[in-house]
Amino acid sequence: VGMIRSEDDIAGNQLAKELIKKEKLNKLEIIYYDDYYELLNDLNSKTLTGIFIPGNYESLFIEDDLYSSISNNTVVYKSITKTIKKTSESGNKSTSEPFTILLLGIDSTVGDLRKNDAFRGDSIMLITFNPKTLSSTFLSIPRDTYVPITCRKNREMKINASAVSGTKCMIDTITNFTGIEIDYFVKLNFTGLVDLVNAVGGVDIDVPYSFCEQNSKRKWGKDTVFVKEGLQRLDGEQALALSRNRHFPNDPGAGEMRLQCPTYNKGPRNDFIRGQNQQLVVQGIIDKAKNIRSVDAFYKLLNTISDNMDTNMETEQILSFYEVGRNLLFNSKQGVKDSITMERLYLQTSNLMIHNVGSAEIYQKRSLEAIVKEMKINLGLIKADPVKTFSYDANVEVELVVIGKGLFDSTKRSTVPKFINQAKSVALNWATSNGKTIKVTEVGSDHPLYNEELDNNVVVGQSVPAGTVTDQMSSIEITVQIKK
Structure with a gap:
């Protein structure tokens, strides 16, 4: 059963532990996670039998494409409710301050x-x-x-x-x-x-x-x-x-x-x-x-x-x-x-x-x-730049500038491609272009990933899933089939 690791999480950790004690669920094998989306992914894949999650979980996740059927695919096994004093502090800004x-x-x-x-x-x-x-x-x-x-x-x-x-x-x-x-x-x-x-x-x-x-x-x-x-x-x-x-x-x-x-x-x-x-x-x-x-x-x-x-x-x-x-x-x-x-x-x-x-x-x-x-x-934290003088022509249409709009960075973030079913050279070239370390493991016909319908030197497995943000990884291992 999955539980949130952070002890600051009231529903996913604190109340989960109280529920275990209350219902005498001490024999559960607990696996800790850093976020609810990992919990849900492993529940969907049946890696987990159950998860501890806030009671209003349906409204929290039902609009996510990955979990749109959450209300139909899950049942509540045990639950606990507790009144907890709010910890958020009131703001103390004066009405005359920004x-x-x-x-x-x-x-x-x-x-x-x-x-x-x-x-x-x-x-x-x-x-x-x-x-x-x-x-x-x-x-x-x-x-x-x-x-x-x-x-x-x-x-x-x-x-x-x-x-x-x-x-x-x-x-x-x-x-x-x-x-x-x-x-x-x-x-x-x-x-x-x-x-x-x-x-x-x-x-x-x-x-x-x-x-x-x-x-x-x-x-x-x-x-x-x-x-x-x-x-x-x-x-x-x-x-x-x-x-x-x-x-x-x-x-x-x-x-x-x-x-x-x-x-x-x-x-x-x-x-x-x-x-x-x-x-x-x-x-x-x-x-x-x-x-x-x-x-x-x-x-x-x-x-x-x-x-x-x-x-x-x-x-x-x-x-x-x-x-x-x-x-x-x-x-x-x-x-x-x-x-x-x-x-x-x-x-x-x-x-x-x-x-x-x-x-x-x-x-x-x-x-x-x-x-x-x-x-x-x-907010008065910094001073505005001086207003520059400009000429005005009534015959020229002036476009309203929306601050922030149209400002793009010179470099874009990218994700790891799907290398499976592609030639080994595609993965090697990508790794070189992106400064990533790549390890190649060659397998023969006795390997479970081997596919007779694919050509020689074709990727049949990759350690980093396609769609992973490139700057969040440094190395990748690919499995390449070799035909004799």
Whole structure:
């Protein structure tokens, strides 16, 4: 049976040991792992009979292509529940100081987020705000971004993997990845977003394209949410649908969407566009917040979403930020988009298929550097570069520059190719070009990997799986068949 090695992991280690003691499972042979994805891989391959995993494991992994059938292929053998005091410290920034806040949209419809620290992040948004300059920056981090996970000994995985180990791991991973300290976090699930948008009377958004999506309960059919392109007021279900949509009706695996809105196929759609749509929803909510005129109304709003929200802000801190924000917005006769500068940042990535990970986004260091610089300027940590003079021609169209977008690194990360069934020379040439040590083992017809249908000097085995990131390995052994 597999168990998480880290003793800091509450569900995968601490509660697992308590369950063993409670149910007298001392005869189990325990094999330790550094992350849940390794656990699941070995469970799927039947290397393991069982694993210790958080109780909300279905919602944590069901959206991963590799584990989409997890609810059908597993059963709960034993379980344990325990109330544990939260260890996250409240932020202590003054309302007059620049601060950062991490907004986490949780892929869950289950109430009371505080019952499980492990979660699946559907959206990850890092915001900076400077109350002195009334400027803010918004960065949506794609959930497939490939980064070192701090609570997994900095092993590189999709950033969403950090959420499985809880909020602290996610925060530490983002801080390590960006160099930006996070003062506050807010986690909000599907139901919480729907209730929040409805509580402020809907949000006014210029929807970039027509689409349809499942509702907050993940239901289609009569519950399908349809939204058409154009400026309009969205209710909670529509705002959630816009925040989640990333597929065309004709995409592989689109399933029910193809049946419900087959003609809604215009406009770019992917994780990056979804991140931009999520920013539109957040901006819309902030804009409507100026209509909350009393403290009582604000408390009522908090009560509406309390079971579907988790945060390290104390109620007094939230109220203090509300008072400051209300004064700023109320003094403006225009919307928040005109009274507060909102800079939308863009993390440029390139896609890479990785062994035991699937489709991952490799962030571009040049893009991240530009983004971090802009955040630090807004936080008052560094000074902005002097503005250069330029000439203006009214007849020339000016393109809006999005910080971080289009900045690619000069070198790309790559993965180990599949050498099996290829000539030995292919593997040797690759190893030479990439500075890797290669060991060749020659086998004859008595070897189990020998294939009579293949030619002489053909690779029939490799020690490093195809799809392994090249800079994560230094040597490889290949098995080559020799015909006599």
